Amino acid sequence: MAPWPAKANSVSTPLIRLENVSKNYRQHQAVIDLSLTVPAGEIYGFLGPNGAGKTTTIRILAGALAPSAGRVFLAGYDLAKQPREAKTILGYIPDRPFLYEKLSGWEFLLFTAGLYRTPTKIARQRSEELLNLFDLWDWRDELIENYSHGMKQRLIMSGALLPKPRILVVDEPMVGLDPRGAKLVMEIFRRLAREEGVAMFVSTHTMSLASRLCDRIGIINKGRLTAEGTEEALRAQVGRQGDLEELFLEMTNEGEA
Numbered sequence: 431m432a433p434w435p436a437k438a439n440s441v442s443t444p445l446i447r448l449e450n451v452s453k454n455y456r457q458h459q460a461v462i463d464l465s466l467t468v469p470a471g472e473i474y475g476f477l478g479p480n481g482a483g484k485t486t487t488i489r490i491l492a493g494a495l496a497p498s499a500g501r502v503f504l505a506g507y508d509l510a511k512q513p514r515e516a517k518t519i520l521g522y523i524p525d526r527p528f529l530y531e532k533l534s535g536w537e538f539l540l541f542t543a544g545l546y547r548t549p550t551k552i553a554r555q556r557s558e559e560l561l562n563l564f565d566l567w568d569w570r571d572e573l574i575e576n577y578s579h580g581m582k583q584r585l586i587m588s589g590a591l592l593p594k595p596r597i598l599v600v601d602e603p604m605v606g607l608d609p610r611g612a613k614l615v616m617e618i619f620r621r622l623a624r625e626e627g628v629a630m631f632v633s634t635h636t637m638s639l640a641s642r643l644c645d646r647i648g649i650i651n652k653g654r655l656t657a658e659g660t661e662e663a664l665r666a667q668v669g670r671q672g673d674l675e676e677l678f679l680e681m682t683n684e685g686e687a
């Protein structure tokens with residue numbers, strides 16, 4: 431299993447690159463000419479109102495949906511032309527994870543490792559590390575159907591991290607997590623970015639999470655990327671101070687609502 435990349439090249443290496451990506455559903459344009467990059471070691475927050483194109487973008491990035499136009503590159507691999515190479519270095523954490531509930535947490539991770547053809551010794555070592563990291567070790571032999579929603583969420587995160595992805599795409603990471611679980615996950619994400627150089631693309635409705643976790647933020651509205659930058663840069667674009675929620679409402683024309 432390849433190690434995580436060092437952070438040394440984080441400034442110059444765009445691990446995620448979308449070039450003029452669009453997606454049409456018959457007469458509806460869900461995503462329109464979307465271009466963005468995320469370098470190694472950066473946590474990129476992706477915000478937008480319901481129906482703005484967030485989920486479509488996430489599915490395109492994860493390789494579950496083909497764009498109508500444009501190209502997606504993951505660590506230099508063209509997702510359309512080199513899907514196996516691109517998906518090998520990608521971890522995906524959906525907002526509604528699917529789990530085989532008749533497996534135990536331990537069995538699920540070993541099953542996941544098998545999909546990546548991970549040698550048994552390494553698979554067992556990584557599974558033990560991740561179950562401890564996400565505070566699930568004491569539940570390793572329990573069937574997943576007995577896990578709480580938050581525990582299932584942490585287990586799916588363990589599975590996504592097992593092959594040591596260079597890119598992590600996350601949809602609503604804190605759904606179902608209690609405050610302790612949310613704090614644990616936030617610390618793990620920061621460590622992955624800062625120490626391991628993982629590029630993270632995080633979609634969320636939680637403004638406080640985006641403000642505390644993300645290095646840069648992109649705001650999508652009606653399919654178009656309407657703003658992008660640090661929180662301070664967004665304030666400069668709006669031309670006034672305010673927290674991220676206020677900036678978001680103004681940039682998406684939802685202030686009065």
